[in-house]
Amino acid sequence: MIDLYYWPTPNGHKIPIMLEEAGLAYRVKPVNMLRGEQFRPAFLNISPNNKIPAIVDGDGPGGTAMALFESGAILQYLAEKSGKFMPRDKRRRYTVIQWLTFQTANVGPMFGQCGHFLGYAPRKIQYAIDRYRNETLRLYGVMDKRLAKSEFLADDYSIADMATWPWVHVRWLHKIELDEFPNVRRWYDAIGQRPAVQRGIAVLADQMKIGNPDKQARAALFGKRQLTQGRPAARKPRR
Ligand SMILES: N[C@@H](CCC(=O)N[C@@H](CS)C(=O)NCC(=O)O)C(=O)O
Numbered sequence: 001m002i003d004l005y006y007w008p009t010p011n012g013h014k015i016p017i018m019l020e021e022a023g024l025a026y027r028v029k030p031v032n033m034l035r036g037e038q039f040r041p042a043f044l045n046i047s048p049n050n051k052i053p054a055i056v057d058g059d060g061p062g063g064t065a066m067a068l069f070e071s072g073a074i075l076q077y078l079a080e081k082s083g084k085f086m087p088r089d090k091r092r093r094y095t096v097i098q099w100l101t102f103q104t105a106n107v108g109p110m111f112g113q114c115g116h117f118l119g120y121a122p123r124k125i126q127y128a129i130d131r132y133r134n135e136t137l138r139l140y141g142v143m144d145k146r147l148a149k150s151e152f153l154a155d156d157y158s159i160a161d162m163a164t165w166p167w168v169h170v171r172w173l174h175k176i177e178l179d180e181f182p183n184v185r186r187w188y189d190a191i192g193q194r195p196a197v198q199r200g201i202a203v204l205a206d207q208m209k210i211g212n213p214d215k216q217a218r219a220a221l222f223g224k225r226q227l228t229q230g231r232p233a234a235r236k237p238r239r
């Protein structure tokens with residue numbers, strides 16, 4: 001059984017989508033990040049960067065439990081475990097890893113900052129809005145060009161699509177219209193019709209809250225740091 005540490009956000013959605021697609025059994029462990037539960041010590045043992053998603057696979061390698069954080073690593077792990085959505089052929093596999101990394105290194109961070117300055121920042125900072133929205137538009141252009149010549153981001157439907165789709169799903173927050181990106185629209189609509197994707201994004205859907213944080217959510221999301229307990233032993237001064 002896989003425990004899914006989760007809250008309904010674009011990064012969170014990737015994992016129940018994959019679990020549903022792969023037919024892997026899982027149970028949901030909600031981590032309410034709007035109330036600061038991502039900083040609980042038990043969760044930090046699993047996800048030291050205090051972010052969802054994370055998993056604990058009770059039946060990990062060698063039959064012992066395996067904990068993982070970072071959605072890109074989790075998706076690759078689940079693909080390997082299920083033997084699905086990641087081709088064996090080296091060339092095709094690295095094409096998946098390439099587009100998955102494109103998501104985790106570009107789409108996630110840039111769309112995320114765009115959403116932050118449009119929907120979470122306490123005041124309007126035009127320079128930041130322009131910077132991240134322009135980057136978001138540029139990345140939509142990259143995806144649209146790719147999807148003009150390929151049905152999916154890699155060759156076949158894969159974990160790269162599952163990682164990227166949830167970010168296009170919340171495009172209203174980034175003020176993006178798909179009319180400008182017809183190939184992204186075709187891809188988004190096709191994937192959105194998959195029953196596993198619909199089941200994946202339905203997990204805790206009633207709790208989903210994007211943008212416009214209340215005071216408590218703002219403090220939980222942007223006001224906390226992890227403090228080091230204790231100090232490393234002092235070094236002897238050099239002569
Ligand atoms: N690179 C990470 C990003 C995960 C991430 O940013 N998670 C957000 C929710 S979408 C989170 O847990 N934020 C809580 C916090 O930063 O305290 C991944 O791909 O898993």
